Amino acid sequence: MAYKKLSALRCFFRKSSLTIIALVAVCQAKGQSIEFSKERLQIETERTEGLLSSFKNDSALQVIGPLRQLLTKSRLLDSPTGLHIRLLEAIALQQKGSGDSAIANLLPLLEQSRSMKQWEIYTRSCLTLALIYEKVNSPDQSRHYLQLTQDAVRQYQLDEIYPYFAVRMASWERIFGSPEKSIQYAREVLRTAPPQGLKLEEAIGHMLMSFLLPSEHPEKIGHCRKAIVLYNSLEDHTGSSAMYHQLSKGYYQSGLFDQALASNDSAISAGLRSVSAGHDKHEIINRFYSHRGEIFKALGLYDSAFFNLEKGKAMAIDLMRKNIDDKIAEVSSRYEGEKKQEEIERQRMQLTKRNQMLAAGVMTLVMLILLLYILYRNYRKLALQKKLIEEQSEQLKTLDAAKTRMFANISHELRTPLTLIAGPLNKVIKESSASEEHLKLLRMAISGCTDLSSLVNQILDLGKIDAGKMTICKEATHLSSFLRVHLANFEPLFSQKKIEYQFKIENPADLSVLIDRVKYLRILNNLISNALKFTPSGGKVLVSAGITDDRVRLEIRDSGPGVHPDDLPYLFDRYFQITRIDRAPATGTGLGLAICQEYTRVLGGEIAVSSTLGKGTTFIVNFPLELPQSDEIRTADSFPTEAPASSNIPDMKRTRPEDKPAILLVEDNLGLQVFIDQILHDHYHVSIVQNGKEALEELNSRKFDLIVSDLMMPVMDGYELLDRVKSDDRTRGIPFIMLSARAEMQDKLRALRTGVDDYLTKPFEEEELKARVENLLANLAVRKAAAFQISTENRQLSDISSADQIWLKKFEDFIHQHYKFDKLSIPDIADEFAVSESTLLRQLKRLTGLSPVQYIQEVRLGQARIILDENPYIPVSRLASEVGYKDLRTFSRSFKKRFGKAPSEYFVAEHT
Numbered sequence: 001m002a003y004k005k006l007s008a009l010r011c012f013f014r015k016s017s018l019t020i021i022a023l024v025a026v027c028q029a030k031g032q033s034i035e036f037s038k039e040r041l042q043i044e045t046e047r048t049e050g051l052l053s054s055f056k057n058d059s060a061l062q063v064i065g066p067l068r069q070l071l072t073k074s075r076l077l078d079s080p081t082g083l084h085i086r087l088l089e090a091i092a093l094q095q096k097g098s099g100d101s102a103i104a105n106l107l108p109l110l111e112q113s114r115s116m117k118q119w120e121i122y123t124r125s126c127l128t129l130a131l132i133y134e135k136v137n138s139p140d141q142s143r144h145y146l147q148l149t150q151d152a153v154r155q156y157q158l159d160e161i162y163p164y165f166a167v168r169m170a171s172w173e174r175i176f177g178s179p180e181k182s183i184q185y186a187r188e189v190l191r192t193a194p195p196q197g198l199k200l201e202e203a204i205g206h207m208l209m210s211f212l213l214p215s216e217h218p219e220k221i222g223h224c225r226k227a228i229v230l231y232n233s234l235e236d237h238t239g240s241s242a243m244y245h246q247l248s249k250g251y252y253q254s255g256l257f258d259q260a261l262a263s264n265d266s267a268i269s270a271g272l273r274s275v276s277a278g279h280d281k282h283e284i285i286n287r288f289y290s291h292r293g294e295i296f297k298a299l300g301l302y303d304s305a306f307f308n309l310e311k312g313k314a315m316a317i318d319l320m321r322k323n324i325d326d327k328i329a330e331v332s333s334r335y336e337g338e339k340k341q342e343e344i345e346r347q348r349m350q351l352t353k354r355n356q357m358l359a360a361g362v363m364t365l366v367m368l369i370l371l372l373y374i375l376y377r378n379y380r381k382l383a384l385q386k387k388l389i390e391e392q393s394e395q396l397k398t399l400d401a402a403k404t405r406m407f408a409n410i411s412h413e414l415r416t417p418l419t420l421i422a423g424p425l426n427k428v429i430k431e432s433s434a435s436e437e438h439l440k441l442l443r444m445a446i447s448g449c450t451d452l453s454s455l456v457n458q459i460l461d462l463g464k465i466d467a468g469k470m471t472i473c474k475e476a477t478h479l480s481s482f483l484r485v486h487l488a489n490f491e492p493l494f495s496q497k498k499i500e501y502q503f504k505i506e507n508p509a510d511l512s513v514l515i516d517r518v519k520y521l522r523i524l525n526n527l528i529s530n531a532l533k534f535t536p537s538g539g540k541v542l543v544s545a546g547i548t549d550d551r552v553r554l555e556i557r558d559s560g561p562g563v564h565p566d567d568l569p570y571l572f573d574r575y576f577q578i579t580r581i582d583r584a585p586a587t588g589t590g591l592g593l594a595i596c597q598e599y600t601r602v603l604g605g606e607i608a609v610s611s612t613l614g615k616g617t618t619f620i621v622n623f624p625l626e627l628p629q630s631d632e633i634r635t636a637d638s639f640p641t642e643a644p645a646s647s648n649i650p651d652m653k654r655t656r657p658e659d660k661p662a663i664l665l666v667e668d669n670l671g672l673q674v675f676i677d678q679i680l681h682d683h684y685h686v687s688i689v690q691n692g693k694e695a696l697e698e699l700n701s702r703k704f705d706l707i708v709s710d711l712m713m714p715v716m717d718g719y720e721l722l723d724r725v726k727s728d729d730r731t732r733g734i735p736f737i738m739l740s741a742r743a744e745m746q747d748k749l750r751a752l753r754t755g756v757d758d759y760l761t762k763p764f765e766e767e768e769l770k771a772r773v774e775n776l777l778a779n780l781a782v783r784k785a786a787a788f789q790i791s792t793e794n795r796q797l798s799d800i801s802s803a804d805q806i807w808l809k810k811f812e813d814f815i816h817q818h819y820k821f822d823k824l825s826i827p828d829i830a831d832e833f834a835v836s837e838s839t840l841l842r843q844l845k846r847l848t849g850l851s852p853v854q855y856i857q858e859v860r861l862g863q864a865r866i867i868l869d870e871n872p873y874i875p876v877s878r879l880a881s882e883v884g885y886k887d888l889r890t891f892s893r894s895f896k897k898r899f900g901k902a903p904s905e906y907f908v909a910e911h912t
Contacts, residue, residue, distance in 0.1 A: 052088070056277075057096035064089050083113055083121045090128060099132045106132075123149045123161045127168050134168075139176040146172060163193040163201045170208050183212050203230035203239060210246050215253045224250065237277060241270035245288055252291070257298050264292045286315035441678060444671050454525075455591075465598045472602065474514040476628030479552070480505045483545055486521055490528055496670060497690060498537040506546025506553075513552055514626040519599045523607075526592040527556045527619050533668070534560035534617070534714045537694055551605075552623040561715065563611040571609055572597040596621075660685040661777055662702070666695045666709035666721065667739070676708065676739075679766050680773065692716030696724060699731055706777055711740030711751075719750065726755040735776035739764070758899070759869070771900025779850070779858075807833075808847050819859050822886040826852050860884050861898045864891075868903060876903050 093102035133142035170185035189205030206227035231240035244267035251260035290312030296305035494501035605623035711718035885891035
């Protein structure tokens with residue numbers, strides 16, 4: 001019947017034609033041959049629409065077939081367009097009566113459309129399945145798919161699908177459920193279909209109402225007439241004939257036989273037009289003739305009644321015969337296919353049996369050849385890898401040897417200037433009548449020379465070890481006295497760093513052994529210096545020595561941060577430095593522990609390390625025990641004491657007046673601590689800490705006016721300290737000078753971007769450091785004065801309203817955009833912000849403590865400093881022009897006053 005057709009075919013086909021045309025363009029772009037042109041495809045699509053509307057299902061399938069082949073060839077059968085075509089094919093199969101084939105197509109289509117979120121195809125597939133199961137009298141399965149449709153319509157608000165769903169629900173309730181509910185859904189169809197222009201659904205709604213209303217209901221005839229008008233406008237002869245038949249039955253039941261006969265004539269005429277249009281299985285046309293016979297019988301025309309009743313019966317038998325023939329053809333076709341498949345399978349099995357032995361032999365031969373080929377390839381691959389590894393190993397050895405030779409050559413060259421530095425300094429110390437402060441500085445220089453000389457000797461020893469020319473000079477030594485004398489030199493360093501130090505001898509006090517004193521002392525010196533470097537204030541260092549299992553044993557244990565397990569295997573490699581992101585960057589050359597291991601091996605011993613993160617590190621050195629053959633054991637007083645040069649650093653304790661500006665110096669090198677303190681202590685109160693962690697503790701307990709910090713430090717480096725200081729509201733305003741030996745541009749820019757106020761590289765000039773400190777403190781004083789003035793008005797500097805913050809941000813952006821223009825003036829800025837010059841001055845003083853002129857100068861000089869750091873070769877005249885100065889002398893004078901060094905001196909510094 002017409003009301004069982006899937007809805008919205010016309011609209012759906014129009015959309016499909018457009019997608020198919022787009023598909024043709026895609027296929028042509030891929031260079032695939034297409035049997036259809038774009039125009040032909042559009043024509044075929046419209047033709048398919050008409051065929052399905054007229055129930056010409058076989059013809060529709062013939063049109064859909066080439067379209068499906070086109071999609072398959074283009075690998076687009078599973079695309080949205082492909083899903084549309086497959087849905088059309090399923091609808092044609094359903095209307096044809098091939099329910100099983102339609103279901104086989106719809107079930108995978110249902111899953112794919114749901115996974116691809118193609119909800120229109122998904123709901124239409126559900127409705128088609130519901131119709132199929134309704135026709136085969138399976139109410140539960142039909143209701144299941146109707147429920148899926150209802151859930152999707154509600155969840156995804158598919159209002160355009162609701163009229164189609166209401167049609168199917170009305171039909172289901174009419175056949176399996178309640179007539180009252182069927183009438184409700186039919187009314188829903190009539191409410192929702194007209195606003196969307198769905199004439200077919202509206203006609204079906206009137207049809208359902210004509211079926212459901214009782215014969216005496218006054219609206220029954222009206223629904224029939226409305227349905228007829230709609231079906232005629234759609235040229236749907238099947239639906240029109242069904243409604244004429246329903247109207248005829250209504251007149252017949254009312255006793256209006258003439259009107260019933262006229263309506264019956266119209267039903268038969270429309271039915272014949274439907275059959276001639278291709279609907280050869282019009283299921284109810286035979287009923288038209290049977291009903292016509294009943295009308296003639298009621299009119300007393302029995303001959304005509306008999307003729308029409310017999311004709312209706314004959315048509316019903318003919319239709320039944322056609323259905324049976326179709327079923328027989330379908331079963332026969334299926335049987336022939338299965339029989340043919342069985343024959344093919346039987347022949348395949350026979351062929352398999354005949355060739356089984358041959359195939360097994362061939363397979364065995366192929367597997368053997370393949371195995372031999374794989375073995376050969378693996379052998380060749382391993383041989384090539386071995387050769388490559390050997391070549392890389394030789395290259396690494398060559399590079400390592402070249403690096404060691406380079407260091408050795410440089411070290412040889414360093415001995416002469418070191419001699420020329422240390423010799424005159426010692427002579428000046430002995431003969432000079434300089435002040436005690438100057439003598440302290442000279443001793444500090446001597447200490448640095450001694451440290452550098454020790455490093456040079458160690459590098460030269462590495463070259464001797466690699467060349468196999470290292471000599472061993474063992475002497476009878478009283479071990480306990482020897483160690484006590486040497487370790488006593490480290491006690492001032494432990495005291496200055498506030499580290500608890502313990503020394504323990506486990507062997508008998510009178511034991512003497514044969515050792516190479518110089519190498520033994522260098523091992524001890526390196527290991528204790530390493531413990532000093534990484535042990536924070538308040539930590540512990542334990543040194544113990546003794547005899548264990550005929551071995552001379554030395555153990556150094558610290559309570560530092562420890563070493564990560566991933567780094568432990570590489571700790572004794574040359575030039576290795578810990579670079580983990582959770583640790584401060586390592587300082588030094590990476591040679592100290594490598595030297596210790598090389599000396600230990602030369603002496604026939606072993607060195608081992610163990611460490612626990614957060615608890616500390618332990619180094620253990622073992623040497624073979626060798627006892628002296630003579631009784632000539634030197635006393636402790638005669639031992640050479642190769643004391644660490646840093647232990648000769650003078651005491652820095654002095655009284656400082658409390659009214660001086662307070663500077664926090666963060667530096668782990670004791671020599672530099674003394675030197676910087678000597679530079680600054682006359683004008684400032686200098687407090688010294690070893691690393692960033694101790695600096696934060698000091699900042700929490702005291703107030704400071706300025707911070708001078710090294711970059712490379714243990715525990716917490718300068719970068720982390722700078723970030724912590726600038727991110728804390730209490731310390732953000734403290735000027736910060738970064739002092740580092742790392743002069744790479746990326747290090748400078750990283751510090752500047754983090755918010756550092758100034759950056760000095762080592763070595764630095766005393767006057768440059770003084771000038772930068774003085775300028776930063778002068779700017780701080782101006783800000784404090786402004787803050788004091790605001791506080792008298794019950795305001796705090798940090799209490800800046802959101803409006804003020806917006807204004808200040810806008811002002812800063814404007815200055816940074818226009819500072820390059822030398823004609824930038826205060827009146828121009830005042831005009832830009834629509835205020836008077838005096839108001840601008842008060843506003844900026846209130847928020848920054850600086851006048852507009854001072855603020856512009858700070859921005860210009862700061863930008864000049866950044867440009868110089870990136871390009872020290874830039875001409876000074878060009879630099880001045882780029883930051884808005886047209887007078888070169890004014891720029892140079894202002895720059896030197898701000899940074900303690902003229903811009904022209906940067907080029908000289910880069911080449912010295």
